[in-house]
Amino acid sequence: MAPPASRRAGDEAAERIISLLWLLLSAPHGLERDRIRRQVVGYEGLSDAAFEKLFQRDRRVLRAVGVPLETLEADSFEEEAQGVRHRVVRDAMLLRDLDLTVDERRALVRARRLWGDSPLRADVVRAVGLLFAPTPDLAADDELAGYHALTPRADPRLEALTQAVAEEAVLRFPYRDARGRESRRTVRAWFLTLVRGRWYLTGWDADREAERSFRLTRMEGEPRRVERAASLPGRPADHDHADLVARLAGQADAERVRVWLAPGRGQGVRAVGERVDPRAEDGAAPGDGWELWEAPAGTHEDGLAAEVGGLLGRAVPSAAEPDLARRVADALATAARAHAGPAAPALLEVPLAPPVRRRARDSSEDLVGRLLDIVGLANRADGVDRAELRARLGVTEDRLDADLETLRYCGMPERDFPGFQFEVDEEGGRVHVRRAADLAGPVRLTRPEGHSLVAALQTVADLPVLDDADRAAARSAQRRIAEAVLDAGGAAASAADDEALAEAEAGTAPTPAPGGAVAAHWDVAVDPETVRTLLAAIAERRVLRLDYRSVHADVLSERDVEPLAVVQDGARLYLRAWCRSAGEDRVFRVDRIGAAAATGEAFAPRARPARWRVHPDEAAGTPAVLRWAHRVRDAAAGYRPEAQADLPDGDRLTRVRLTDADVAAALVGRHGGAVEVLSPAAMRAHVKDALDRAVDALAAR
Template identity: 45%
Template sequence: MTSTPGERERRTSERVIALLMLLIHTRHGYTTAQIRRHVEGYAELGDEAFEKAFQRDRALLEDIGVPLSLEQPEDADARHVVDASALLLPEIDFSGAERRALLHAREVWSETRLQTEVMRAVGLLVDPGSAGEADDGLGLPRVVQRLTPNLEVFLDAAVEQQVLAFGYRTAAGAVSPQDRPRRVRIWSALEIGGAWYAAGWDLDRQGERLFRVSRVIGRPEELPGTGSDAPARPADWNPVEIRDRLLGQGEGLRDRVRLWVAPGRGHSVRLRGQAVTPTAQDGAAPGEGWELWETDRPAHDGLVQLCGGLMGVVQPSAADPDVVAEVLAAWRRVAEVHDGAPPPHPELAKPRQSRYRQGQRERVSRLLDIVGLANRAGGITKVELADRLELSPKALDADLRDLQYCGLPERLFPGWLFDVDAESDVVEVRQAVDLPAPIRLSLPEAHRLSAALDTVAQMPHADDEVAPAAVTAAARIRQVLADVGHTGATTSVRPSTGGTDDPGDAAAVVPSAADGGGAGGHEPPATPVTSFWDVHADQDTVRVLMDAVARHRVVRLRYHALHSDRTTEREVEPVQLVQSGVVLYLQGHCRTAGAMRTFRVERISAVEPTGEIAKARRRPKKTMLTPVDTTLEAVLAWHHRIRDLADDYAPRLEAQDADGRRLTRLGLLSEDAAIALAGMHAGDVEVLEPAELRQAVRDRALAAIRRLETAVRL
């Protein structure tokens, strides 16, 4: 009789847990032959099948944090042994603020697997109901979940600094094929500007390199035994330097730029700058009523994006010829890309939905977590257990039923399966004395939790205690790693560095707002995983909105709508903040419009509470960030280096062309919105269809070029 996948998963879980309970029942361990004889599910397998199954089970236990070793006594067979002194998770006496910081850490990851691992780790360390002061987390941004292909391979490789081989396409489109792959010793995985990068030592180019994970081609391959002479991650390696290089941030004052603004238009420039009196060096005004404004120059290609998004209503003055040349070159690229009919493109299809499916590893660790948490507390309520493990009551009941078939191997210890009363409101697991507490965090889990806390430390908070508490909580967790001999640090001499593998990477990352960046001033240390909270938003505005969401305070805000280029004042009943990549949104009931609306926080120029407390509104089940009532459908081609940005527009159909460009059919609000999108990205976004929209983009670019050339007398 064939079994279902669910039945096979349950049997595998029972076998792995039986293997663990057998090994921790005695400090002397067992030989491979004894394990095969005693653990149900092994004996009926042939030699080759048993070896494969046993090695998979052993690797799974190591993955979830079990300290397994193989000891070789004299004149005897080798024995598999669990180090009982390093098996269990130590209790850490976190302060109330540290517990709140840990609960916040559950919410910061956008990658589903990372969030799942951090939620599990926090659930083992902290009771969500014991954070001291009332703090239900309503003010925190709700993070839109994403899946970056191959990210987990780089995350795992960074922990042990393994060598990976992979095909790669640079920002410029050059391809390193899989038959001649890049070979890199991975030092760290970094989230910068909402994108994931892998940093490490390139064995073939003999230098430090940085790779954007979304540009990896195919599945990376581990190369065991390779690169032993490659430098390890240097002790003084600084991820902040990489982030500053990519985002164009760092020390020093920003340059100022002078821009002509059409009458009644260009509100984003007016909101961030100051009106100035023109001089002879600024050249002639482009038209009647145009005004001159001065503002900070955005980092990297931010000036091109600013002028491109407002192509025809904002242009640089003649005071700085280099700026004029830069903007003209960008607008000319837009016009050239949209010249003539586009070549035929592949047929578009519905996007593939990447979903994270929890596997055997997560299932086994969750079942063991239930045992450890229940035993450590001498019994734990279902409510607290479900809260800690982020389980629904139905899922928890199913796990409790499955636990009744787990425990010591029945062949050697008849009647010693776990004794669990699945119907009681208080969970107790009897006949599990060898597991009196949860198993320690695995090394990857501990690093990812400490990295999440570093991210919490960078965020703005309505509660001033949370950011510094996140720093101390992360330090406590790193101390636990050090106590068991895992620091993730290195002591090698720093080699000469070559910088990013992709010169285009700097331009591929959308620059942060002028006043964005790490709110707490906290610089994450060099570890296997680092995340920067590079959200585009004024930090004080975010704090006010977090407090308003948590306390249901009505706010009055001034908002600039990009597609209409208008600034309006609104009264809003905040419902939730939503973070998608580096963009933060406020969703709430707009009293001015009389309906739910979504606002990009970076476009809010002023916000203040009115003093009124609104009736709490239910949070939407889905975070709809793209416009529903779009009036224009278009097919766009996204250059490889910015192809990930297409996700923000919820493509309905998509494909990839021979050049690696991402082709998408999507809905847009208006012709102006489409032109702004093409102008912002200076030829990296091309309108393919409809033909009249493609021509409108070219016409707008040519008109803007003529006006700028005339104004500066080129």
């Protein structure tokens, strides 16, 4: 049967790989390479080198989707054999039923939805879809129905690194540290951790001979696998992951500092601190009406020093905080010097290009895995409901149609086994796949999928807006997934050799630390009760009255809003709502909401946006070219660059749109000399004047 003329790019490869699998499944004692080469369509006519390369690639794809393969030497057989044979370990191939409770299933549905925008989405969606059918009743009356997550931020390397930490692979990559120094590092991968919206790789650094952590966005190239190095220490079973998270977060929450705030100003400080009475060591107030506030010092990048710097003289450290005062003054003075005179002509001449936005593409692993999942779910007497199948796979109608069409040309190699391809039918809204008896159920989860699912469940377990029973159910599901997939030796999805695969199959591979090798804790600093109030108002369509501390205007205002969604982006939480005061859709940072109370009024449903964005319209604002020092260039992504370029020293130039020159001055003040406005010249001059005034205000103290 000839395939249709219109085909997807990966269909031919998927058909070849599935025919290889079915050929191996038909031979319990395995098959020799020469026979495989003769019978699988697509291997014929290739040179020895080309066949070997394609055959190994196809085996890697099968392993990546969970199929356990092994290589048997001739003396492994009772009967006389001609050479090495390849076979599928059938007893270890299928996913076993975990018999999850209703509450555990609900936790998994929440994990799947919360990680819907993650680069690890495919792992989580597949894992949940295979474990059970996510029926509507599991999402009914969900407290998180109005909660949407845009985190974790996508990094194209994340999927490969998840596989690397699952197998404790050794990686080599170029890395530029916070000071801009570049080096090549060789690391045995232990953990991937999401902290404050940033991903970190932690492992044993062979060059430093110590544990080290690396921010993914500071990797200057793609990590490459190197030969397994048994001499490099593996992941410690007793590793203190809580301490690791604290170190990566740069937590200094226990340290509190005191600052003077101008009347009505410093709303960001007021949102996280408390007003205190002055002491003699605090010195005199800088002016009439100034108040003394105490707040957590926070981290160097996001803490109080940055907040005070961005206020440009409207906040002044207490006389009892000389270190903070010196740090802020030095940063503002450095920024002022950077803006003295016109920008460097060489920087203005650097060509900028639109950021590369990688589109989600179906890899061979994605397509083959999904096709096998369809077979595993539909290969039963009564088939599977089409709507259920689409929900479990997390695909559109068009993609499901294309997948079913491709499956019609899969099965045993057609040249030698005509008529033994799958029979795919739809009857009464149910999908049936026949002539596929060798796959009686879904293929088991891979180790990377298990680690991703454990991490997603950790996010749910950390959510303070859920009650104790719901969070306990997430932890229970997390333990059961870890025991069934990780501790039991899930499929190795990698290019590992047969020895490494056999080690994993035998259960002798290193056991992950509790919680898995991927961790994504919910570490958003907001008041849980405020979030509960917002989510309840969204569910009940109730108007809320907010006391809101504006980020840009730096004023406290009262707003009546119609709440639409709570959206997490990185380590921040936002409320998308229709603001009745402004008469338009607005975004409010949840940590800046001082109070939220229902007015008793209901509102009619409004049209929901296609995507829950939290950044302003790219077309609004004044275009500006900024230079971001390497240590803060991650922050540039939050301003949605229209174009950018990376400099040899690791700095980044971006063209962004800013609301006005005051916003530019606050941005520069917040980051000190690490951000510079290059153009337009008028905005640069305005920033310089604002910085000079701030330096003078601090010097007067």
